[in-house]
Amino acid sequence: MSLYDEGHTIAGWTGFGIATVGSGLVGLGVCAVSTPALVGGLAIVGASVLVTWALHLTGWGKPPGVRPRGQWGLRVRDTQARGGHPGCVSCRLAGRGRPAPDAAPVPVAPGEARAGSTPLSPVE
Template identity: 55%
Template sequence: MSAHGDVDLGHTVAGWVGTAVAFVGLGVLALAVVVVSLPLAVLGAGIGVFAGLVTWSLHLAGWGKPTGPRPAGEWSWRVRDLAARRGHPDCLGCRMAGRRVSAATAPVSPAPATRPAPAVVAP
């Protein structure tokens, strides 16, 4: 068990890459504030927009995750989401890309594995 417990934190390639690019954009924006440079500020904002586009494209390519928790076997950030090509139900990014899937027609993923409650032992 990790320090965060037994939960799906959603670490994905799309999330890590998008965060790294956005961090660079914020660094450029911070530098623009320090040196009072409008071109640097525009560059930093452009990098921020680029971070969103990179994250979105990686999500559509299957390197993100669908909305909601995933089965425990898919929690690793290296697992590719094969259902992304069809689109995810209730996903704004998929709807913006024209991948419209209603919740009623979406394939049902298996229920996450649950652990049995620990037995209480009286002293």
């Protein structure tokens, strides 16, 4: 089981669905040798990026990295989105957020917990 839960969001699935339609149209354009279908498909794929970005900035995406299990649900809105997420390229492009901390994380031996951390899964 993954501890990161990346992409399991409204923003991620909406962007995936729109990009799938655009990719299908690009494939149809290649097979049919149709420039309008190619251009239309690429425009739809570009729109999927913008829609995903907008949804992430409104709180329907999640920050990168480990999150508490209570925030793993698909319908859980991210309350930190307005201030931006540290290390998030999407937030930085929008002029939000803070740069990622410069300090590298301290390695932890397997089976050993960090001080003040709670295990997220039985594996941890």
